[in-house]
Amino acid sequence: MFSGFDFDVIARSAPYLFKEGMTFTLTLTAMAMTGGIFFGTLLAMMRLSSFKWLNVPAAAYVNLMRSVPLVLVIFWFYFLVPYIGAWIIGAKEPVRVGAFMSSVITFMMFEAAYYAEIMRAGIQSVPRGQVWAGYALGLNYWQTMAQIVLPQAFRNMLPVLLTQTIILFQDTSLVYVLSITDFLGAAAKIAQRDGRLIEMYLFVAVVYFIISFSLSYGVKHLQQRIAIIR
């Protein structure tokens, strides 16, 4: 079964795969995570707001993103971002957005919807009395959120947030549909150039498995360490 296997192609292309591909994948994951958690937290706060004009749009956005496949969202943003950019800066023509910026924005906005649901559960896991105590001390909404509620919400939800990030790391491989050279894209290019599909795709699977598995193992341990005993 492995008789015709050419392990050399992996050794030859490894520098390219990791330097070009994995760097892109990790940068995209890190930026999408940061932006996604930031906007996700804002969305969660909007969704829990008692103002209709805040919670209705937030809920609509989250539900819309969660009912559409990521591949379609990637296509949407790829074509939409140039128009939004033009609208923001008031340009006549759609602005040129690089493939990298486009995918960062896509994943940020898409993941924000998923992070928002996690953060909403996190905020709701903080007892109401904490908020009242904050107000009783004379803190306003933003101070209560920033100094009392959100730190506890983050701590409660940290394992879930990290698990979602591992999923995000795997999902960034879908930028393949835009022919971007992420880790999988780089491997696919080599695979097609050298006619070594089996070796390259198996290698990619193994690398993704090792990274995701060790990360989720780490998350499991973290969960046991930081769990608050109530």
Place this chain on the structure above:
Amino acid sequence: MNYNWNWGIFWQPAPDGSGVYFGWLVSGIEWTLLTALLAWVIALALGAAIGTLRTTPAKWVVRLGDAYVEIFRNVPLLVQMFLWYFVLPELLPKGLGDAMKQMTPPWASFWPAVLCLGFYTSARVAEQVRAGIQALPRGQRMAGTALGLTQPQAYRYVLLPQAFRIILPPLTSEFMNIIKNSSVALTIGLVELTARARAMQEFTFQVFEAFTAATIIYILVTLIVVFAMRWVEKKVAVPGLISAGGAPMAGH
């Protein structure tokens, strides 16, 4: 900005002579649903079996089940799709591999997509089934055994009927995931809804109309599934057995 909206595009004839562009989208959602439903059958059957095995007292069976789940959970779906489509036919015995490669167009990408989605989702279903069984009080299993039921009978008549009721909500979202994830199959050439919308955009340049239509269709499917599952939940509900809201879960 200068984008020319043309909502009439859906009723213009498609270049392949099969009718209008709207027909393309309809055929797209048909393939999406067919792929998702068949894959769901695999996912549910395998997932229920493996999830159950992971709660049995036999240690090595549990280990094996855990390994299965970890493998399918920690490799991106797109990579798995490539493995099923490009790699599997090469690793199989020559006759079988050639037969896979020589299937006629829609089926050559359809069957790998179904198998890929089925196995991928089965790991996630297995995780839910295990969690559902473990959420039951220990006394349930003991009571079953005390009544003289064998281990398989205890699962069949006591544990699984309750566990499945508990995990209906997460199973609903897994079912929605399988519908959404079927769009990944466009990378191996399955012409499902997203692929149809993309093809329509390439032929007509009416990007936003095509994607809006696809988005609306996905939302409609989601709504139908949600309402249908709510009805099922009510139908099978056992008075007194309240299914918990469940902890927040990461996922797509």
